[in-house]
Amino acid sequence: MNGQGFCYARGDPVLQAQKVSKIYALGKEKVKALDEVDFLSTQGDFVVINGPSGSGKTTLLNLLALIDRPSQGEVLFEGKPTSKLSERDLAFLRRQRIGLVFQTFNLIPVLTAAENVEYPLLLLNLSRQEREQRVRSLLEEVGLDGLGRRRPDELSGGQRQRVAIARALVTQPRVVLADEPTANLDSTTGKQIMGLLQNLNGEHCVTFVVVTHDPAVPPYAQRVLDIRDGKIQGERYVADRPA
Amino acid sequence: MWRIALRNLRRNRRRTLLALAIVSLGCSLSLVVLGFVERSKALIQQTTVQQYGNIQIADRALFEGDSEGLGYLIGPEDQELLTRWVAQFPEVRGSTVQLGFSSLLTFRRRTATVRGLGVVPENPVLDYNGLVVGGRGLRSSDLGAVLVGQVLAEELGLRPGDFVNLTATTAAGALNVLPAEVVGIYRFSSAEVERSQVFVPLSLAQTLLNTRGVDRVVLGLRSLRQTWGTARKLDRGLPAQGFTLEARTWDVLSPFYRQLASFFDLLFGFLIAAVFVLVFFIVLQVLTLSFLERTREVGTLRALGTLGQEVFRLFLLEGAGLGLVGGLVGLLLGVAFSLAFNAAAIPWRPPGTVQAVTLGVDFTPLVFGVPLLVSLLSTVVSALLPAGQMARLSVVEALRTV
Numbered sequence A: 001m002n003g004q005g006f007c008y009a010r011g012d013p014v015l016q017a018q019k020v021s022k023i024y025a026l027g028k029e030k031v032k033a034l035d036e037v038d039f040l041s042t043q044g045d046f047v048v049i050n051g052p053s054g055s056g057k058t059t060l061l062n063l064l065a066l067i068d069r070p071s072q073g074e075v076l077f078e079g080k081p082t083s084k085l086s087e088r089d090l091a092f093l094r095r096q097r098i099g100l101v102f103q104t105f106n107l108i109p110v111l112t113a114a115e116n117v118e119y120p121l122l123l124l125n126l127s128r129q130e131r132e133q134r135v136r137s138l139l140e141e142v143g144l145d146g147l148g149r150r151r152p153d154e155l156s157g158g159q160r161q162r163v164a165i166a167r168a169l170v171t172q173p174r175v176v177l178a179d180e181p182t183a184n185l186d187s188t189t190g191k192q193i194m195g196l197l198q199n200l201n202g203e204h205c206v207t208f209v210v211v212t213h214d215p216a217v218p219p220y221a222q223r224v225l226d227i228r229d230g231k232i233q234g235e236r237y238v239a240d241r242p243a
Numbered sequence B: 001m002w003r004i005a006l007r008n009l010r011r012n013r014r015r016t017l018l019a020l021a022i023v024s025l026g027c028s029l030s031l032v033v034l035g036f037v038e039r040s041k042a043l044i045q046q047t048t049v050q051q052y053g054n055i056q057i058a059d060r061a062l063f064e065g066d067s068e069g070l071g072y073l074i075g076p077e078d079q080e081l082l083t084r085w086v087a088q089f090p091e092v093r094g095s096t097v098q099l100g101f102s103s104l105l106t107f108r109r110r111t112a113t114v115r116g117l118g119v120v121p122e123n124p125v126l127d128y129n130g131l132v133v134g135g136r137g138l139r140s141s142d143l144g145a146v147l148v149g150q151v152l153a154e155e156l157g158l159r160p161g162d163f164v165n166l167t168a169t170t171a172a173g174a175l176n177v178l179p180a181e182v183v184g185i186y187r188f189s190s191a192e193v194e195r196s197q198v199f200v201p202l203s204l205a206q207t208l209l210n211t212r213g214v215d216r217v218v219l220g221l222r223s224l225r226q227t228w229g230t231a232r233k234l235d236r237g238l239p240a241q242g243f244t245l246e247a248r249t250w251d252v253l254s255p256f257y258r259q260l261a262s263f264f265d266l267l268f269g270f271l272i273a274a275v276f277v278l279v280f281f282i283v284l285q286v287l288t289l290s291f292l293e294r295t296r297e298v299g300t301l302r303a304l305g306t307l308g309q310e311v312f313r314l315f316l317l318e319g320a321g322l323g324l325v326g327g328l329v330g331l332l333l334g335v336a337f338s339l340a341f342n343a344a345a346i347p348w349r350p351p352g353t354v355q356a357v358t359l360g361v362d363f364t365p366l367v368f369g370v371p372l373l374v375s376l377l378s379t380v381v382s383a384l385l386p387a388g389q390m391a392r393l394s395v396v397e398a399l400r401t402v
C-alpha cells in the first residue's frame, strides 16, 4: 500500500505511447531514434525495456517521462493526450505523478541525502511535518536508515541510487521511470537495487518502467520489451522472478 | 531553494571567495568614500548655515545683485507683517532682519573696502557673536560698534577698543560717515569673509544708510531637513500675502556650497559607477562558470518538475546571496577602516579657509544603505543573464551533458 493506504485499480492505463517517432537532425542528416513505437503500461506494472546502446531507450523514456516531445505520435498519461499541454502543465504533472531514476543518480550534490529526498516535496508545498515523516519512512524503506545527513559524495554508488529511488517515490507518484539504474553499479549492487525496485513495486502500487541493456535486469520485470533501432521488437512475460 | 543557492556558494570556495572579495572591496570602498563625503558636506553645511541662516526672504534684486541704489529695501510695516506671517509656520524657530551695505572702513589713514552687515544684536536666530574670538560680541545696547574679522584686524592693526570710521552712501545717494568702536574680532572658516565682512548693530547700519528699512528677513528653522519644504511653502505664500519677495535656502545662497556639493556628488557617482561595472563583470564571469558547471543538475531539477522560472529564481538568489554576504562583509571592512581613519583625526585646511577641519567618515543610514544596495544590485544584475540561459535550457539536452 502506498503511504495513504490508497491504490488505483490495477490494470488502469498509466503511460501510453501511440506510434511515437523521434527524429533528430544531426546537421543535414536525420536520425530516426524512434520509429512508430507503441507502448502501454498499466497500474502496478513492472516493465523493462531492453536494448543495446543507441537503440533509442533513453529517447523513449524521456518521451514517457514528459521531459521531451515526440516528432510524431502521441504520449498519453492516465489516458489523456499530453501533446497539447504546456511546459508548465507538464512540469506540474512530473512533480506530482512521475518519479525519475537516472543512470548517474543525479543527486543534488550540495544537499544531504534526506534533503535530496525532500526536494520534490518542497515543490508540492507540503508541510514540514508531512515532509519529514515521508522522508524518514522512505529512507528507512530503501535501507538508508541513519544515513540521511550524509551528502551524496559520502555515499557509495548503491546508496546514492537508493537515495534517488527514495526521491522518486516520495511524492507517491503513479509511475517511476528508470534509465539504466544499474549501469553505474557493480553487479551485486545492481541486483540489490533491482530487488529493491521489485519490492517497492509490490508494496506501493506504483508502475515501474525500467530501460536497460544490463542482462541482469529483465528477470526482475513482469514484462520485457526488446527495442532495437528505434523499434519494439517483441514482448515477453517473465515467469520466474528472483525472490 | 535558498538552501541550494547558499550551499552552492560554498561549493567552489576559491571562486566564491574571489567574487566575495571583489564585492566586499567595492562595498567598503563606497562606504568609506560616501561616509567621507557625508562628513565633509555636513561640515560645510554647518558653516554655511552659520553664515546665511536657514532661509532668507528678500527682493530678487538683492539676491541677483543687479540693482541700482537701494530699491530692494523692505519698509518697517512690511517687516512687521512678514515677521508675523512667518512666525505662523510651525517649522520656523524664529526670524531676524538684516541690512547689508557697502562701505569704506578707515583706521588711522588706512582704508579698506568692506561689506557691512547690520544685525539685530543678541537675537536668537543668527547674531554671529558665537564667532567672536577677541573682545566681545555685539550687544543690544550698542550704538556705534563693529565686529571685524581676524584677517582685516591684522591687516589694519585693529584691536578691540580702537575706533574706525565707516563711510557709506545713503539711500538717498548722499555720502555718510559714522564712527564705530571695534568691540570684537571674529573668525570664520573663510579668509575672504574675515577680510571683507564686518558686523554692526542694525541701528548703526540704518543710521548710516539713513533708512528704516532692512534688506532681508532671515529664518531659523527647527531642523535643517525642513529647509526646502518650508522654502517652497513660503514661496507659494509670499505673493498671496502681497509681497514681491523670494525665499532662498542656505544651499542656494552659498555658491561655494553648491559647487562643492555637486563636485562631491559627481566624485561619488563616478566611484559607484566604477564599482558597479567592476563587480558586474567579475561576478558575471564567476557566475557564468559556476552555473554552466551545473547544467546537468539543472536538467535534473527540471525533470523533477521544477519550472524554468524557479531555476531562474534559484540562480538569481545565488547572485543576491553573493551580493548580500559580500556587501555585509564590505560594510564591516568599511566601518573598520573608517574607525581607524577617524581615530587618526587627520587635519585638513580647505583652500580659502583659515581653520583646519578634522577629516573623517560619518555613519548615516545612507552610508550603509547605498553601498549595500549597489553590491546587491550589481551581483543580481550579473546573475540575470546566465540565470536566464540556465532557465531556458532544454531539459533533455541538459541531462545529456556530462
Ligand SMILES: Nc1ncnc2c1ncn2[C@@H]1O[C@H](COP(=O)(O)OP(=O)(O)OP(=O)(O)O)[C@@H](O)[C@H]1O
Residues within 6 Å of the ligand: A024, A025, A026, A031, A032, A033, A051, A052, A053, A054, A055, A056, A057, A058, A059, A060, A213
Ligand atoms: N540529442 C540528440 N541529437 C542527435 N541524435 C541523438 C540525440 N539523442 C539521441 N540521439 C541518437 O538517437 C539514437 C538513440 O539514442 P538513445 O540515447 O535513445 O539511445 P540509448 O538506447 O539510450 O543508448 P545508450 O544505451 O547508449 O544510452 C542514437 O543513435 C543517438 O545517437
Ligand SMILES: [Mg+2]
Residues within 6 Å of the ligand: A057, A058, A059, A179
Ligand atoms: Mg540511454
